[in-house]
Ligand SMILES: Nc1ncnc2c1ncn2[C@@H]1O[C@H](COP(=O)(O)OP(=O)(O)O)[C@@H](O)[C@H]1O
């Protein structure tokens with residue numbers, strides 16, 4: 178597997194010599210504490226360099242959410258009636274639901290009527306080739322380091338780029354089509370492959386699943402769609418890049434990945450957003466269907482704007498991700514979550530078929546005033562099903578990090594196995610880490626193991642590294658990256674390198 | 690090369706070192722011996738710049754004031770400590786750690802960094818010196834290493850860092866005779882006119898393999914006596930009793946040996 182994204186594609190460019198120019202911290206105790214707040218501000222600000230917004234000519238619906246809004250979205254997208262009805266049903270369900278309050282999160286009230294539910298960059302409606310992409314959008318992605326020009330792309334990654342609510346381009350379509358792989362925006366899939374969408378949409382995450390999933394089902398605007406036919410190993414990594422650009426808009430993408438019998442696919446998603454003072458809502462739904470012996474590997478590196486030190490601004494990342502694994506199928510979630518003001522996210526696997534496998538590997542970093550309540554759910558239904566959960570939570574600044582996970586073994590799941598390991602790393606005195614595992618076992622043959630640890634980066638570790646010539650910042654990021662090793666090892670190689678850089682950048686200023 | 694004058698160190702207000710003097714010339718090997726708790730490790734950490742130490746006096750390496758620098762700058766100036774208790778860093782690949790360390794000091798000195806491929810050659814050579822198995826490089830730094838492996842890893846790091854001054858803190862403790870010989874051979878092969886070594890040890894055993902130019906006795910936070918390698922044998926036979934609670938100038942019962950340089 179070879180992927181060669183340009184190095185800054187996840188918002189992690191600020192490394193290298195630039196990164197090293199930070200004044201070395203003095204060894205004298207107390208001196209580190211007296212670094213001017215200006216210096217600290219510089220570090221903190223420098224660490225989110227994707228905070229720019231692009232002045233795109235955008236088509237935005239007026240704020241507010243009513244049945245008419247849902248109809249407007251559906252009409253804008255020229256959707257078939259069944260889909261409009263599906264949305265309306267979801268909207269009705271949502272109206273009768275309340276926001277979940279069980280997570281260990283402090284969420285400022287969200288005024289759903291103050292948001293705009295449709296924002297699309299205005300551009301030529303039909304793209305004959307990549308050259309037709311609006312130059313301003315192309316520039317924006319260039320700035321982010323994501324090449325949308327197929328001829329400029331050396332990499333073996335097909336990219337679907339989504340700005341605000343709309344997919345602006347999908348690359349490498351032709352190459353994929355040869356293999357029979359469909360990779361396109363969700364809207365296109367609705368037009369071109371309605372039968373596939375209709376069969377699977379909501380089959381893993383039903384509209385009433387939860388408050389945010391219901392909201393998404395009513396107003397989702399776009400997202401990515403992948404279909405891998407029977408026996409096909411997808412010839413390249415599939416990747417979706419999400420960018421929130423407009424102000425006061427929610428982003429509600431919908432992703433659906435279907436791997437037929439014996440199909441294989443590895444899918445990557447990356448996210449950034451401009452730096453803004455108000456919170457922005459991102460409520461996505463991802464559904465994965467892995468048929469018999471199929472394998473889906475889904476990797477996320479999430480770097481939405483986290484807000485500032487005082488908790489002003491930042492993305493509310495309320496996401497529902499779930500996969501259904503049929504007989505002998507395998508679904509693997511890997512996530513590196515460093516951004517967002519609030520993360521509420523529990524990628525899950527329904528282990529439906531016998532011998533199916535579910536995996537969850539997670540690194541979640543909470544710094545500044547970030548709050549993360551994240552984990553996984555593994556639902557064992559089939560016999561001899563196996564799941565593993567490796568969660569690494571890092572808290573610094575005044576960040577709060579909660580692992581919340583459910584392992585459920587149904588009566589039918591003979592010989593189910595789960596191994597869960599939750600490690601927390603605390604880097605400051607004002608941060609918090611919490612581990613909340615739920616285990617429900619209805620079959621006595623199940624073996625469920627849970628291990629948890631909490632540690633700090635030892636002074637002695639930092640000192641050891643510094644005696645070997647490393648700066649305190651470099652030492653810290655090396656030690657923290659070591660802590661995350663098992664998760665990074667699961668990422669495709671280039672992504673792992675980016676994830677490490679991202680983590681290092683996110684940690685800048687958290688030493689001392 | 691190393692000049693330490695009237696060095697004092699307190700930890701949390703408790704004095705540990707009080708007026709320590711030591712001078713080590715280029716290419717020399719010195720040994721520091723002393724009873725448990727006499728301040729040997731504290732001396733190493735004071736030179737290396739560990740946090741939380743209140744320091745007085747002076748210490749220079751090649752005329753450069755060590756005490757004014759951050760630990761990493763002292764490393765870049767050529768100071769290397771072989772830790773008595775090497776620290777475990779889970780998940781950090783040993784090879785990556787070593788390369789980062791080497792490149793950190795190279796960068797600080799304005800030298801070019803070494804790429805992964807060239808480094809592998811450097812590492813291989815150093816590994817042979819301490820007779821290490823290849824898989825050693827791919828394990829996490831010191832994590833799950835045996836006591837002997839940890840000590841060998843320190844010498845491996847020394848061989849890669851090629852410091853001006855290496856201070857080896859009880860690198861011999863807990864080693865069997867084979868491991869001891871490997872380590873001694875490693876250190877001996879790194880002896881050069883440009884490199885000085887200070888060996889902190891309890892036992893003269895190691896000094897049978899690495900012959901020191903000067904042996905110092907550290908008691909009560911000071912160097913109370915210095916002599917040639919026969920001093921180590923004397924200490925082995927008689928212990929430190931004669932040095933404890935005595936004025937060093939009137940330490941009795943020991944034949945005069947060579948003097949410190
Ligand atoms: N961090 C510390 N805080 C308080 N006392 C310490 C600390 N480190 C060392 N000491 C004390 O300093 C003295 C010297 O210790 P050390 O330098 O480790 O001795 P040695 O290496 O010669 O055995 C001992 O009495 C020890 O208890």
Ligand SMILES: [Mg+2]
Nearest residue numbers: 729730773859
């Ligand atoms: Mg000691």
